[in-house]
Amino acid sequence: MNAIAQTDFVRVLSTIDTRLARHCLLLTKTVNEQATRDHDAELLQRIGAMDRSAFAEFYDKYSAFLFSIASRILNDASEAEDVLQETFLQIWAKAGDFNPKLGKASSWAAILVRNKAIDRIRSSQRRLRLAQEAGVEYAAGTVVEETANGAVHGHERARLIQTALVELPPEQRRAIELAFYSGLTQNEISEQLKEPLGTVKARIRRGMLKLRDQLEGLL
Amino acid sequence: MIDERMEEQASLHVLGLLTGTEQLEFTRALQSDPELQALVARLSTATGALAGAVPLVEPPPQLRAKMLAQVTPPQKTVSLPEPKFRVARWLPWAFATSLAVVCAGLFLQDSQLRKTVGDQARQIGTLNQLALSLEASTNSLRQAVLALQETNRMANLRIAMLNSLAADAPNSVAVTLWDNKRQDGIFVAQNLKTLPTDRDYELWVIDENQKPVAAGVFQVAANGSVRMEFKPAQLIKTAGVFAVTEEIKGGVASPTVKNMVLASSATR
Numbered sequence: 001m002n003a004i005a006q007t008d009f010v011r012v013l014s015t016i017d018t019r020l021a022r023h024c025l026l027l028t029k030t031v032n033e034q035a036t037r038d039h040d041a042e043l044l045q046r047i048g049a050m051d052r053s054a055f056a057e058f059y060d061k062y063s064a065f066l067f068s069i070a071s072r073i074l075n076d077a078s079e080a081e082d083v084l085q086e087t088f089l090q091i092w093a094k095a096g097d098f099n100p101k102l103g104k105a106s107s108w109a110a111i112l113v114r115n116k117a118i119d120r121i122r123s124s125q126r127r128l129r130l131a132q133e134a135g136v137e138y139a140a141g142t143v144v145e146e147t148a149n150g151a152v153h154g155h156e157r158a159r160l161i162q163t164a165l166v167e168l169p170p171e172q173r174r175a176i177e178l179a180f181y182s183g184l185t186q187n188e189i190s191e192q193l194k195e196p197l198g199t200v201k202a203r204i205r206r207g208m209l210k211l212r213d214q215l216e217g218l219l
Numbered sequence: 220m221i222d223e224r225m226e227e228q229a230s231l232h233v234l235g236l237l238t239g240t241e242q243l244e245f246t247r248a249l250q251s252d253p254e255l256q257a258l259v260a261r262l263s264t265a266t267g268a269l270a271g272a273v274p275l276v277e278p279p280p281q282l283r284a285k286m287l288a289q290v291t292p293p294q295k296t297v298s299l300p301e302p303k304f305r306v307a308r309w310l311p312w313a314f315a316t317s318l319a320v321v322c323a324g325l326f327l328q329d330s331q332l333r334k335t336v337g338d339q340a341r342q343i344g345t346l347n348q349l350a351l352s353l354e355a356s357t358n359s360l361r362q363a364v365l366a367l368q369e370t371n372r373m374a375n376l377r378i379a380m381l382n383s384l385a386a387d388a389p390n391s392v393a394v395t396l397w398d399n400k401r402q403d404g405i406f407v408a409q410n411l412k413t414l415p416t417d418r419d420y421e422l423w424v425i426d427e428n429q430k431p432v433a434a435g436v437f438q439v440a441a442n443g444s445v446r447m448e449f450k451p452a453q454l455i456k457t458a459g460v461f462a463v464t465e466e467i468k469g470g471v472a473s474p475t476v477k478n479m480v481l482a483s484s485a486t487r
Binding site: 052059060067072077081089092110113114115118150152153161162164177180185186201202205212215 | 231234235276286
């Protein structure tokens with residue numbers, strides 16, 4: 001089975017499986033999810049008050065998740081380690097800025113580490129090469145068995161999230177991935193995809209809204 | 220209601236794709252729009268899930284201790300809150316010092332004023348005593364002046380005794396007090412005989428080297444006495460002799476010598 005055929009097969013299976021699992025999750029969801037969000041917000045509040053034990057707990061919970069993101073963007077373990085340290089130092093210093101109304105703690109931390117990593121690759125002029133590498137990998141729609149989401153949300157939920165991403169139309173997913181992982185600007189994405197800027201923006205909007213709808217109830 | 224453009228901006232925002240100006244405008248809109256905040260929250264959650272859809276890579280185990288070593292909480296020290304402005308800390312002291320200086324100045328001024336008032340009160344007392352003394356002196360002087368005036372007046376007076384020249388009234392007598400300066404005098408007579416109603420006595424002042432000057436007519440009481448003030452009709456330089464004549468009613472311009480009943484022998 002070639003790569004494209006394998007992808008289609010997995011996508012079909014995942015779709016069937018995802019719908020069932022999503023219904024199950026929606027039915028059982030989740031007092032625990034809200035409790036987790038509240039607990040994370042409380043952790044960040046305590047970190048903002050210079051509580052080292054809260055910081056240690058937050059590190060234990062999210063370090064692998066964040067390190068995975070940094071490693072994925074930078075494709076370099078040493079630089080990812082530096083970025084992770086910078087990110088946690090920023091969390092230590094800026095935890096008081098976290099606003100629960102604007103998202104989950106895990107999302108807030110993920111965007112922090114992503115921005116740190118992007119800053120680093122922008123300074124090293126490696127964006128286009130990394131963007132091209134990301135493009136090759138994700139254009140294939142690779143299904144990763146064990147993701148960073150698994151470390152935070154559990155394996156079952158991580159698998160459903162992965163499936164939801166795979167279900168995005170390829171052109172939308174590609175634009176979103178280039179934006180998030182490569183740190184390219186709107187115009188650079190437009191050039192990379194050889195599409196008009198307006199088309200790129202529209203794809204990103206539709207893709208993000210679809211992703212939001214697909215993940216509704218999972219996170 | 221969030222339109223497509225705002226949905227697009229929110230999507231670009233969570234992926235870090237907004238430019239500087241766009242980001243500022245969107246952040247401003249986000250702060251005041253709860254619906255937009257809810258959309259961003261859901262898109263951020265989706266972005267977090269997207270971020271986590273990468274192969275899991277565990278960080279180096281030693282990194283945990285390294286991280287915890289870097290986040291030492293700041294030493295808790297007890298210190299008084301620093302005033303926001305250094306000037307504010309000195310302001311009460313400056314105010315108190317100024318107040319003390321003003322109070323000291325006022326105290327000194329009060330002392331000086333009290334001393335001045337005391338001195339002036341003493342001076343007023345002294346002046347009052349001086350005024351009383353001067354008033355007493357003035358009264359004394361006034362009395363002295365009055366006494367001197369009286370003495371002077373007495374010095375100016377001429378007293379003349381008029382004796383009887385009438386055979387039928389040999390006991391008649393009169394006295395004149397003449398003030399030459401005032402050109403008037405008092406005439407007092409006793410024991411003169413009473414005259415018929417068509418006749419009057421007439422007093423004469425005879426100036427030295429001058430003609431007799433009439434000084435008034437009069438009648439006597441039943442007991443033959445009379446007292447009258449007189450003032451000659453002309454200026455008298457030196458009153459030499461005083462005389463009384465019996466004349467027709469109302470008097471005459473020149474005395475009738477044969478009818479002279481009284482005359483002074485000398486004056487002093």
